[in-house]
Amino acid sequence: MANVHQFDVVVVGAGGAGLMAGLYASRTARTAVISKLYPTRSHTGAAQGGISAALGNYEEDKPEWHTYDTVKGSDYLGDQDAIEFMCNEAIDAIIELEHMGLPFDRTPQGRISQRPFGGHTNNVTGKPVRRACHAADRTGHMILQTLYQQCLKNKVTFFDEYQVLDFIAVNGKAAGVVAVELATGELHTFHAKAVIFATGGHGRIFEVTSNAYAYTGDGAAILLRRGIPLEDMEFFQFHPTGIYKLGILITEGVRGEGGVLINGLGERFMPKYAPTVKDLASRDVISRAIYTEIREGRGVNGKNYVWLDVRPESVIKYAAMDGRTNPDGSPYTITAEQVLQKLPDIIDFCRVYLGVDPVTQMMPIQPTAHYTMGGIPTNKFGEVVIDSNNTVFSGLYAAGECACVSVHGANRLGTNSLLDLVVFGKYAGLKAAEYAKHADFEKLPQEPEAEAKSQFEALRNGSDKENAFDISTEMKKVMFEEVGIYRNEQGMKRALEKIAEWKERYTHIRVQDTGRIFNTELLNAWELGNMLDVAEVVAVSALNRQESRGGHSREDFPQRDDANWLKHTLVWKQNGKINIDYKPVTITNYQPKERVY
Amino acid sequence: MQVTLKIFRYNPEVDKTFHYETYTLEAEETDRILDLLEKVKGYHDGALSFRRSCAHGVCGSDAMRINGRNMLACKALVRDVGNRITVEPLLGLKVVKDLIVDMEPFFDNYKKILPYFINDSPLPADGRERLQSPEQRARFDETTKCILCAACTTSCPSFWASDQYYGPAALVTAHRFIFDSRDEAAAERMHIIAETDGLARCHTAYNCTLACPREIPITKAIGELKMATITGKVE
Numbered sequence: 001m002a003n004v005h006q007f008d009v010v011v012v013g014a015g016g017a018g019l020m021a022g023l024y025a026s027r028t029a030r031t032a033v034i035s036k037l038y039p040t041r042s043h044t045g046a047a048q049g050g051i052s053a054a055l056g057n058y059e060e061d062k063p064e065w066h067t068y069d070t071v072k073g074s075d076y077l078g079d080q081d082a083i084e085f086m087c088n089e090a091i092d093a094i095i096e097l098e099h100m101g102l103p104f105d106r107t108p109q110g111r112i113s114q115r116p117f118g119g120h121t122n123n124v125t126g127k128p129v130r131r132a133c134h135a136a137d138r139t140g141h142m143i144l145q146t147l148y149q150q151c152l153k154n155k156v157t158f159f160d161e162y163q164v165l166d167f168i169a170v171n172g173k174a175a176g177v178v179a180v181e182l183a184t185g186e187l188h189t190f191h192a193k194a195v196i197f198a199t200g201g202h203g204r205i206f207e208v209t210s211n212a213y214a215y216t217g218d219g220a221a222i223l224l225r226r227g228i229p230l231e232d233m234e235f236f237q238f239h240p241t242g243i244y245k246l247g248i249l250i251t252e253g254v255r256g257e258g259g260v261l262i263n264g265l266g267e268r269f270m271p272k273y274a275p276t277v278k279d280l281a282s283r284d285v286i287s288r289a290i291y292t293e294i295r296e297g298r299g300v301n302g303k304n305y306v307w308l309d310v311r312p313e314s315v316i317k318y319a320a321m322d323g324r325t326n327p328d329g330s331p332y333t334i335t336a337e338q339v340l341q342k343l344p345d346i347i348d349f350c351r352v353y354l355g356v357d358p359v360t361q362m363m364p365i366q367p368t369a370h371y372t373m374g375g376i377p378t379n380k381f382g383e384v385v386i387d388s389n390n391t392v393f394s395g396l397y398a399a400g401e402c403a404c405v406s407v408h409g410a411n412r413l414g415t416n417s418l419l420d421l422v423v424f425g426k427y428a429g430l431k432a433a434e435y436a437k438h439a440d441f442e443k444l445p446q447e448p449e450a451e452a453k454s455q456f457e458a459l460r461n462g463s464d465k466e467n468a469f470d471i472s473t474e475m476k477k478v479m480f481e482e483v484g485i486y487r488n489e490q491g492m493k494r495a496l497e498k499i500a501e502w503k504e505r506y507t508h509i510r511v512q513d514t515g516r517i518f519n520t521e522l523l524n525a526w527e528l529g530n531m532l533d534v535a536e537v538v539a540v541s542a543l544n545r546q547e548s549r550g551g552h553s554r555e556d557f558p559q560r561d562d563a564n565w566l567k568h569t570l571v572w573k574q575n576g577k578i579n580i581d582y583k584p585v586t587i588t589n590y591q592p593k594e595r596v597y
Numbered sequence: 598m599q600v601t602l603k604i605f606r607y608n609p610e611v612d613k614t615f616h617y618e619t620y621t622l623e624a625e626e627t628d629r630i631l632d633l634l635e636k637v638k639g640y641h642d643g644a645l646s647f648r649r650s651c652a653h654g655v656c657g658s659d660a661m662r663i664n665g666r667n668m669l670a671c672k673a674l675v676r677d678v679g680n681r682i683t684v685e686p687l688l689g690l691k692v693v694k695d696l697i698v699d700m701e702p703f704f705d706n707y708k709k710i711l712p713y714f715i716n717d718s719p720l721p722a723d724g725r726e727r728l729q730s731p732e733q734r735a736r737f738d739e740t741t742k743c744i745l746c747a748a749c750t751t752s753c754p755s756f757w758a759s760d761q762y763y764g765p766a767a768l769v770t771a772h773r774f775i776f777d778s779r780d781e782a783a784a785e786r787m788h789i790i791a792e793t794d795g796l797a798r799c800h801t802a803y804n805c806t807l808a809c810p811r812e813i814p815i816t817k818a819i820g821e822l823k824m825a826t827i828t829g830k831v832e
């Protein structure tokens with residue numbers, strides 16, 4: 001045990017959630033933030049469209065509408081107490097970000113500018129409301145930069161490019177984590193009273209995805225192996241508009257600015273599926289609509305993609321048909337310059353990766369694996385809860401995309417994730433620091449690094465019969481096809497057989513790089529192990545849930561079934577065996593009803 | 598199509614000095630150079646090391662020299678760089694392994710210019726946001742785009758000469774705050790960048806502007822900073 005560090009609070013991950021937690025915890029507790037990437041490389045930086053709050057800077061809006069929209073968006077699986085809490089906190093959270101210097105775009109009056117986003121509505125008229133606060137189409141980038149900068153200002157301690165491999169608990173309480181320092185290959189033990197996981201999602205288990213290479217589900221997998229359950233893992237969001245084949249995200253903000261979806265016959269098809277909000281329906285609804293169009297032969301040129309059209313003449317034409325107006329009541333219009341100014345990065349992606357100019361051409365898009373709704377179960381204070389009675393695990397916290405509060409339920413509304421990060425990141429940080437004030441350090445086990453070491457040893461000493469890259473490629477393909485937008489029993493059973501096979505094959509890989517310094521091959525192989533563990537839980541949970549709800553669409557059970565399935569899934573893995581249990585959904589004001597857009 | 602990929606290799610645990618390895622691969626015109634590196638790593642040599650995360654040019658992990666120019670490997674396509682491709686680490690920062698360089702001097706320079714919003718005046722009484730007009734916001738829009746990839750700084754001859762020079766990336770961040778109407782520490786920052794290791798070392802080689810994957814007009818921003826330090830006015 002050469003490298004032991006002691007902190008009151010250790011935060012794992014330096015994206016929006018981790019930085020917010022670090023910022024708040026460090027005010028009163030000795031805090032370290034550990035991240036496998038330089039903080040500014042975190043995936044929060046990729047977020048484009050906006051962060052929601054009922055500021056009402058353009059038109060009437062209120063937290064209660066935001067709450068209802070989120071409950072409805074979640075297909076009634078979100079916990080209403082937590083949703084209400086988040087939507088009420090939203091306004092202060094956004095104002096705080098502005099006070100930290102975040103350069104939001106501005107209204108003519110100098111206030112934070114807002115744009116419409118899918119599923120966010122005026123609850124009286126049912127029409128889209130401008131609730132997404134934005135900084136062009138790089139809102140996440142600005143949040144990440146601003147929070148990192150504030151952490152520097154407040155002298156938060158960072159361990160950059162340290163990858164956490166294991167979680168240590170003693171006497172049923174958090175005691176720390178084990179990490180490898182990438183630059184040296186040395187293992188470090190971080191002895192802590194409280195540990196906050198903020199490691200992001202696991203979208204890399206799917207072939208076509210908007211997610212970064214780093215999205216390998218490390219935090220969820222580490223805790224799963226340590227006996228913590230994962231909640232609602234069957235719910236994964238497929239975003240309707242990814243760049244064809246590449247999966248790179250084209251923000252919903254494009255449709256917020258008036259863009260529309262067009263099928264291979266040149267028809268705008270969303271009015272058929274969502275007569276009121278059309279192209280701004282919830283993501284699950286639109287992804288399924290696109291798939292239906294493709295399946296019924298109306299993809300472009302018989303291929304599995306459709307068009308996204310934001311050419312000014314099209315926007316103006318459809319806005320007139322929809323009767324869309326500006327805040328002053330005049331008809332909604334847009335110019336090529338405005339498209340360029342509001343969506344510079346989207347234009348850049350299309351030009352670079354497609355050779356397409358969205359101002360004059362349509363963009364080929366297909367649904368792309370995007371967001372992890374399930375994850376490490378927590379309550380609204382970021383405390384990890386480990387069973388159907390919501391028993392708190394002392395000293396363990398989670399926030400951000402790796403956590404399941406659950407505010408997103410079966411389907412997350414766009415702009416609600418960035419909000420989730422800042423609200424629950426903050427509370428996890430506060431709670432952890434408060435806990436640490438009264439708790440003692442647990443005594444570390446004799447060899448805290450033993451488990452991490454043995455995982456690495458195994459990867460270095462396999463028979464070399466198998467190639468990690470092959471396993472990974474097969475996994476992504478099968479998960480996307482069989483446990484993707486549409487699911488059925490046969491497909492998911494096939495996927496589970498495959499997962500068992502890959503897990504066996506995984507024990508035969510051998511890392512060629514025998515060095516210590518930046519052994520990225522070893523770490524990629526270790527991450528593949530996490531993805532396989534997480535993929536298994538996703539598939540098991542999805543096969544188990546015999547209904548369709550939000551992002552989970554069963555062809556063999558096409559209806560939502562509140563009588564049997566209005567409940568959260570919890571999955572444990574113990575001694576190689578999977579256990580499933582459930583916990584009730586918290587319902588306060590909104591009784592489940594049919595979800596129409 | 599076939600491409601040949603010549604990659605700079607150096608593993609300090611094994612090699613006394615660097616060398617190049619050449620790989621021949623099947624590739625599509627639209628493949629990213631990052632895709633090719635992944636293929637080499639997956640099937641030819643697992644030890645090949647490089648940083649990457651987002652794979653679409655927004656996280657700043659994979660700046661490197663591709664055919665002699667600083668680019669993001671995830672934003673450079675085969676059709677842009679041709680089928681004979683040489684990949685090398687950034688210049689001016691110590692090579693740690695293969696395409697990975699030591700980023701610490703780069704981030705240290707960034708930290709020197711007070712890279713955070715400073716405004717100690719009372720908050721608006723209504724509890725809401727500070728006001729800023731769209732024009733004031735537009736004034737520093739371009740320099741908010743920086744992803745700290747280091748492509749600019751490591752293309753700069755002045756930085757190669759001395760890594761004490763803050764470099765264009767740090768100056769871009771200085772610009773982002775100095776020209777933000779809400780920030781109150783412009784004078785302090787101007788004082789810092791007016792020191793020997795700041796603006797004075799920029800000889801407008803223009804390399805930085807050409808290298809920036811975010812298309813930030815860096816030389817222009819530095820010019821505005823120079824003007825501001827001369828006139829003492831930020832406008």
Ligand SMILES: Cc1cc2nc3c(=O)[nH]c(=O)nc-3n(C[C@H](O)[C@H](O)[C@H](O)COP(=O)(O)OP(=O)(O)OC[C@H]3O[C@@H](n4cnc5c(N)ncnc54)[C@H](O)[C@@H]3O)c2cc1C
Pocket residue numbers: 012013014015016017018034035036037038039042043044045046047048049050051139140162163164165198199200201210211212214218219249251370371399400401402414415416417418419421
């Ligand atoms: C392209 C794209 C666009 C999006 N647009 C929007 C939007 O407009 N609005 C919205 O609300 N949401 C959006 N989202 C979703 C949202 O951006 C993410 O859900 C959110 O940023 C996740 O933040 P996080 O803090 O949980 O994780 P991240 O920002 O990904 O941070 C994870 C951190 O954990 C670290 N980490 C991971 N594993 C380990 C380990 N083993 N050891 C140490 N550190 C580790 C990483 O280094 C990183 O610092 C978008 C997502 C994508 C992909």
Ligand code: SF4
Pocket residue numbers: 742743744745746747748749750765766769808809810811812813815
């Ligand atoms: S200014 Fe451009 S090149 Fe320089 S670090 Fe920022 S994004 Fe990279």
Ligand code: FES
Pocket residue numbers: 648649650651652653654655656657658659660669670671672
């Ligand atoms: S991998 Fe993120 S910029 Fe290239």
